[in-house]
Amino acid sequence: MRGVVLHVPGDVRVEERPDPRIEQPTDAVIRVTAACVCGSDLWPYRGIEEVDGPAPMGHEYVGVVEEVGSDVRTLERGQFVVGSFFASDNTCEICRAGYQSRCVNAVPVGALGTQAEYARIPLADGTLVATPELPSDDLVPSLLAASDVLGTGWFAAVAAEAGPGRTVAVVGDGAVGLLGVLAARQLGSERIVVFSRHESRQKLAREFGATDVIAERGDEGVARLEDLTDGLGAHSVIEAVGTQESMMQAIRATRPGGHVGYVGVTHDVQIPGEELFFSGVHLHGGPAPVRRFLPELIDLICKREIDPGRVFDLDLPLEQAAEGYRAMDERRAIKTLLRP
């Protein structure tokens, strides 16, 4: 089959890769309907994260079940499914507490590579959620978004305790930040402030529910937010970047007793203990347990109550994956959808 492989930073190719097959009785093999490029794929692409290449790429996916292992009970060939970037058994104590991304048997799907024609998904019963019926084509981008960026933005909003009466601020105007806006709106927050200096992203943020836009960053951005919140800061802050600056901006933007939900994969971040101590904020985040939210998100999408697929502003055949990476790297695209 054809699949995306990263050789060295900046060198992404679509090549022949071995067809996946059932290896464990709990596996499923899916025919990938759509995959995409994640902001976190850019870390190795940019050489900031080490490339253990040639490496298959991709961990976001929707597709049609092609084959299931002998122990798979809840899925059958032909169903349309959405999965998450960590395969999980969904039965262990950690999964049952809602932290499937830290399942005791978790398998990172990224190592298997879903930017491809087919993919093997381990622990299929605990990982994949089938749609009620085969979705129409126009729902595919939104269902694909649920696989990671929507699920991650949603988790960030939940971790930040977005909700009625709570002012939300969002650090990061990538796909996850923008869908954090959508999630905060859906969870009932009336006032949502997004930090962004890109016109197209500001526009989409407003369409998703943002009420205010702040172009300044860092402490200057925090000062603007304080102007909007009686000097107190936001109740709920979503951090969707993962740098030292963005993390400190998120902590400083949060009022005492408020909540930071952070989902940007942190790189070289050190949180100063004393500043965190006196900030009095709640800090929660990490790799989003997307599986927790999938049934609800699929339901909202199939009922057309939310349209998260709008974050895809570049739609390419799989063979043009390299251009998809380039466009995101150069911030010409918010997010690239790839169709095998």
Place this chain on the structure above:
Amino acid sequence: MRGVVLHVPGDVRVEERPDPRIEQPTDAVIRVTAACVCGSDLWPYRGIEEVDGPAPMGHEYVGVVEEVGSDVRTLERGQFVVGSFFASDNTCEICRAGYQSRCVNAVPVGALGTQAEYARIPLADGTLVATPELPSDDLVPSLLAASDVLGTGWFAAVAAEAGPGRTVAVVGDGAVGLLGVLAARQLGSERIVVFSRHESRQKLAREFGATDVIAERGDEGVARLEDLTDGLGAHSVIEAVGTQESMMQAIRATRPGGHVGYVGVTHDVQIPGEELFFSGVHLHGGPAPVRRFLPELIDLICKREIDPGRVFDLDLPLEQAAEGYRAMDERRAIKTLLRP
């Protein structure tokens, strides 16, 4: 009046200090019935925190109202009161959310010094809580504990979401850690593990409700805790020390999705972002909003349902404050009570 003054590290003296008087119409002046030495007083005493000396010392106190300012509405001369280490208006938006230690008008009581015969307490209506009647002498130590160490241990247990069905681990066997044990028990946790290698503290921890004691520290201690929790770690971890080692021990002792409540005043702590990210824990803490809990704690103490005053294992006249500091510094005493 007589009061404790720290001149340089290690040099604590009881000296004549000016009698406090009403300075603002919202002030009260109290005659201090009992004060005590806090673990955090040891930071400047040991020279780890800069001493801006000669500095009046003490921020924990119970006493009898001597005089109130013209704007004080809820208190009158002769009442027995308990206060917290931050004076707060208890009416601002941050106070109403339960974070009185970060009140927009907060005043640190430590700068005024309650290890003395009298103390001026700013924002008296929002800071002091009167007992229903004058307490009998044997309740004084427990009411004094409510002023900081109990309130702080209680906040840590609440921040760590201790409760029924949740295993709690406590890092730190000082007065705050021990009262974190008491709080976790009171909040309904059945299994409480304390990290301690001091026999007398282990004993008190067990009397307060600890079910297990681990003598190992750091990663070795975490491994022992995992042995007790199916390899998962605790649901709730109280951090009551404030060093790099203790903070990392607390984070690593917590299962994914679990909660760390940290109240040890952090010194030279840097939390590595990437480890925190992948830990998936909730982190909350800071200077405890003791005022939030005072009415409930005073009620439990006056009904003799809890006996937190047992953490005081050294009871001295104010004039012997220097010995009280020394005994705590040398870990001969858990906590020193001082009687003016």
